[in-house]
Amino acid sequence: MATDSDSDSDLDLDLDLFSDEADQTAASIKAALLQRADQARGQKLAALPPPSQRTPAQNRTAYVLSRQRLQPTVLPRVLTSDECELVVAAVVDYVHRQGGLQSTRHEKFPTTDVPVSDLCLRRGSPPGTAVADLVSAWVSERVLRPLAEKTGFRPHHLGLKDLFVVCYSAPQPGPGRNSPWYPIPSQQTSLAIHSDGCLLSFTLLLNHHDAFQGGGTFFKATARTHRVQQGDVLIHDGGLEHAGAEVTAGQRIILVGFVETIDVLREKLRWEAQSARRRRPIQRHPV
Numbered sequence: 001m002a003t004d005s006d007s008d009s010d011l012d013l014d015l016d017l018f019s020d021e022a023d024q025t026a027a028s029i030k031a032a033l034l035q036r037a038d039q040a041r042g043q044k045l046a047a048l049p050p051p052s053q054r055t056p057a058q059n060r061t062a063y064v065l066s067r068q069r070l071q072p073t074v075l076p077r078v079l080t081s082d083e084c085e086l087v088v089a090a091v092v093d094y095v096h097r098q099g100g101l102q103s104t105r106h107e108k109f110p111t112t113d114v115p116v117s118d119l120c121l122r123r124g125s126p127p128g129t130a131v132a133d134l135v136s137a138w139v140s141e142r143v144l145r146p147l148a149e150k151t152g153f154r155p156h157h158l159g160l161k162d163l164f165v166v167c168y169s170a171p172q173p174g175p176g177r178n179s180p181w182y183p184i185p186s187q188q189t190s191l192a193i194h195s196d197g198c199l200l201s202f203t204l205l206l207n208h209h210d211a212f213q214g215g216g217t218f219f220k221a222t223a224r225t226h227r228v229q230q231g232d233v234l235i236h237d238g239g240l241e242h243a244g245a246e247v248t249a250g251q252r253i254i255l256v257g258f259v260e261t262i263d264v265l266r267e268k269l270r271w272e273a274q275s276a277r278r279r280r281p282i283q284r285h286p287v
């Protein structure tokens with residue numbers, strides 16, 4: 001049978017859970033666990049071969065374990081304005097041929113976009129190769145190489161998981177009188193907070209920075225919006241939470257790249273080929 005004193009002691013125990021002493025115990029357990037996790041990380045890092053002998057997968061592990069996530073960094077003047085305009089012209093040509101951009105390529109955070117592999121260099125030339133090859137060469141030399149240097153990867157260990165052009169457009173015209181407006185229809189004015197599901201990401205501004213108001217890439221951790229000039233690229237860890245800030249006037253056209261290590265890309269290709277084979281209908285033969 002419960003007595004008054006029993007229920008008092010129950011109450012005391014409950015109150016103890018919220019006492020300073022309980023807080024201190026919880027804090028010291030947390031500190032010990034963090035220290036143990038840090039030690040385990042350090043041991044895993046120490047067990048890896050020296051950087052020059054690492055496989056792409058081991059380098060990826062080293063990058064993740066080191067917790068030196070690449071913070072938003074601007075690489076200025078990666079493309080000239082002529083090079084930017086050439087890519088935008090190919091997007092305009094795509095819209096002309098197809099009637100608009102695509103909006104179903106990214107399931108959870110859809111952008112109004114077109115993959116670079118679907119672009120033509122000049123009207124009438126076959127889709128694909130020309131623009132894809134040209135832009136891939138620029139991206140490899142001028143984006144992936146510095147990206148690799150900054151993150152400890154070898155340049156040929158990094159590749160593109162996705163490379164696409166996004167267009168944001170507000171109903172109001174942009175402020176820049178001298179910056180052209182492109183016939184690229186888009187209802188999208190912003191992109192909600194997300195992470196990219198890849199190792200590293202980049203965003204390059206293709207049209208002129210005077211052609212829109214607002215825009216830029218917002219990062220949740222720092223609450224900072226990074227705005228760049230035409231041809232500049234913003235690189236960052238793909239896991240950092242970020243958003244496409246609201247374009248309040250005009251048009252903002254960007255080239256977005258999702259970067260991965262080549263082992264992950266190979267595995268992705270293998271998996272896609274396998275699931276395509278599985279989806280293929282079973283061929284029935286007449287008896």
Ligand SMILES: O=C(O)CCC(=O)C(=O)O
Pocket residue numbers: 111166191196203216217218242243244245254256
């Ligand atoms: O608009 C931006 O700057 C960000 C775009 C982006 O995060 C994405 O397409 O994944």
Ligand SMILES: [Fe+2]
Pocket residue numbers: 194195196201242
């Ligand atoms: Fe993103």
